[in-house]
């Protein structure tokens with residue numbers, strides 16, 4: 598580890614504050630470092646390994662595809678990409694899919710869809726996209742501009758123009774903005790992930806939805822982190838009973854390989870024509886074969902299991918010693934500890950449990966199918982770290 602750590606520090610751009618762990622392998626919700634130390638994984642590589650590390654069914658689907666045709670480009674038809682798009686549309690009521698390779702790219706596509714739709718329908722001065730304070734939408738310059746957190750913006754001026762931010766829950770702020778500005782779209786995360794694992798209220802989401810419908814403003818839901826079973830429903834917006842115009846997703850969709858998808862609803866399904874957008878790797882057959890394997894197994898039974906595990910974690914941690922509050926939805930949970938979150942996470946790592954932080958919270962994003970016995974063990978370690 599000393600050697601790899603030195604290489605990494607020498608040659609990798611200094612953008613990551615890594616934990617002092619070098620992972621070499623994993624299976625399901627267990628991971629091992631280079632000394633053979635075992636960890637129970639409550640982070641899933643940031644909500645990516647939805648069925649755990651190197652899940653057998655996923656591995657078979659991906660390796661079979663890798664042997665047949667790992668890449669083709671979008672000049673040709675390939676089966677996994679078409680099948681995954683059909684599955685996504687059938688499960689969501691959306692009409693068309695554009696595949697990219699990450700959450701940021703899925704959101705870039707969503708923003709382009711919104712801009713093109715609004716310009717064609719309402720004129721060239723209708724381009725503003727409203728997002729929420731504390732949101733996170735990605736690291737490309739445009740998705741950074743969409744992100745409603747100033748500290749991400751400071752170093753990268755000038756940003757892409759045409760974004761405005763309102764506080765979550767504040768519909769009046771949106772109405773006030775709409776008086777002087779033509780609004781193309783509103784973009785939300787139903788549960789703000791990087792912002793501290795904070796769900797939006799039902800009231801706010803419903804009134805946003807009504808506002809958007811009444812004003813032909815597109816409702817874009819960023820399901821990069823909340824999607825693919827994480828919230829206890831296939832997509833988090835389903836917990837609110839709304840039908841967005843655009844949905845972006847990524848992280849858990851590929852089960853461990855890079856993929857992003859932008860789902861377009863009825864209103865915007867024909868916005869793009871040939872040449873309007875593209876990606877060399879987008880719709881990659883291996884990544885999509887993984888996606889088909891993952892999505893086909895996110896069924897009612899799995900989702901009931903997600904909700905059951907969620908209840909267990911909430912029951913164990915709400916009012917536990919050293920805990921100020923617990924927030925979240927499904928298996929996307931934020932714990933506000935009395936002491937600094939990073940200290941709690943470091944202690945968990947020492948004691949064989951991997952978890953994450955988000956702002957001042959400890960963040961849990963375990964595999965959707967983590968065995969109860971492993972979850973119980975890990976929560977006991979976490980509780981002890983919180984109470985110290």
Ligand SMILES: *Cc1c(COP(=O)(O)O)cnc(C)c1O
Nearest residue numbers: 699700701733734735790821822
């Ligand atoms: C992680 C995340 C992104 C960015 O995804 P990348 O794959 O890192 O580009 C965008 N939106 C949300 C809500 C996320 O959690």
